[in-house]
Amino acid sequence: MSAYVALSLAIIKGFLRDRASVFFALVFPLMFLVLFGGVMGDRAQSKVHLIEVGEVGLVDDLTGGAREAFEETFEIDRSPDLAAAVAAVRKGDADVAIEMRGDTLVAHYTQTDQVKAGITQGTLRAFVDGSNVAASGRPATYSFASEAVEDDSLRTIQFVTPGLLGWAIAMSASFGAAATLNGWRSSKLLRRLQLSPVPTTTVVAARVSVTVAIAFVQTLIFVGLGVAAFGLRLTGAWPAAVPLLLVGTLCFMSIGLLAGAVARTTEGAVNMANFIVLPMSFLSGSFFSLEGTPAWLQAVSWAMPLRWLNEGMLDVMVRGEPAAAILLPLGVLAAFAVAITLLAARLFQWETT
């Protein structure tokens, strides 16, 4: 068995037998994927809960296709009591209450959930317009159809998967490098390896190989689960994400090396890596989109390597950009990796006291 294979095996066994590491690398991020992609994604699709107060002819008289369309959007309850219905809306038990005041359809809705408020207003207005047209007996001059630009799907999973994957890889790569550098230094295993005939490059190559392998397993599980369970649809140039993940992994390993070089204890090193990666994940749009955030926040986010990784992945995995879209993120991540590794090498000391 070659030294490279033996070292890689030793590292991978050490990783797989450490439940906490496996949990934080694989299970923990998946919990977020299920939470964001499954639970929250479903809510965006759920029907609008509508309470019909008294007789609303406009709704009651709908027939055929129009009725079907209406029931696809709204889940309809009936209530004779307007005050009770409005109270239900206010409490969030229902999304909208409608009543007729003469010829006017009045909708009582809440702005708490802006998406549903938007759907409610838009749909009701469309039905009123449609009914007006029908009442006038003239065919409509204009009609409206909407289509989302993002691969015919606006589903949350499309945007959540690459970002959460970026966060997951940032965590496992940086934690692994931090724990290895710091732990091996304090157990003097680094010294011991220095006194074996194995070149340093072989030791580094083994550690990098294992981290990259873990990153690809994370990717397989994330994308696999996304496609199989949550309807994730990858766009054409998605294989371009592979080199991006590779360089991204190296970049976050360098952050782990920095934490491992500076911290005194292994726990301290992992905590420091987390302290860097977690805020960075928020600022890089891993958990929520940065669309519509203030300009200064946008500017800050582009100083984060994770933002570049996330954007590169979004481009080729879900936005349908060509493979060339990864070139700039790739270059930025590589530059971060080199600069941070050099900094870590400068700050590294054999003795921690």
Next chain:
Amino acid sequence: MGAIEVVDLAKAYGELRAVDGVGFEVAEGEFFGILGPNGAGKTTTLEIIEGLRRPDAGSVTVLGERPWPRNPALLPRMGVQLQASSFFERLTAREQIHTFAALYGVRPARGDDWLEHVGLVDKVDTRVADLSGGQMQRLSIACALVHDPEVVFLDEPTAALDPQARRNLWDLLSSLNDSGRTVVLTTHHMDEAEVLCDRVAIMDRGRVLQLDTPRRLIRSLDAPTRITVAAGQLDQGQAEALPGVERAHADADGLVLTTREPAVVLARLAGDGHLDGIAVAAGTLEDVFLAVTGREYRP
């Protein structure tokens, strides 16, 4: 030519002169001990010889090669055990030694042989974290020797072990140079150096104070022998009147006679029938340390 030659070694950390003009030679096949209290400069000296540190001054050759800078031609001929237990996390004893075997390009079976030799056969599938301190040291020694090196360095292999485990390890350690291998060991246990080492360098404050065989070091000290006889056999006055006895005093075990002529005193005690509960304590390396540094030994 010696297996190891150290000339005028010096290493300072800021104001602290950790190693200050150390020189010695270790012969091939010799069991050489570096003895001294913590902070004496033992580990720094050893790490310079191994090639982990660059000396500020002086020179080192190991098997005719220079260990600094990192010398890949020398490394396979050296075995090292460092002060901490340097293992891969969460691997079993067998996996550890197989990994080290692979680092040196040695067949895994050699590792299994060594596990047997150090008495860890029933612990092969135990992870290192679950081994006792003594078992960990045995594994660590086995990992240092898996490639059958010509020179082996052991940095305080018995530190942090209880006295029982320490003595258990001595059998293993004393067999390490049986096949002509050179062994260099640091320790802060006087008795250990006395039992194991062919020659001992006593270090304190970065300098070698004495260097010789343990026997000769003790003899050169001209330290008195203490003979203890059970209480009630003779009183202090009688004891001090015996020829050869310098002084006598009572302690918890009985009456302690101090002498530089133990043969004369023992013959007399035997003739008078006072041998009941007798105990004889010759000088130890600890006395040597006290004599050369002028202070109590504190490990």
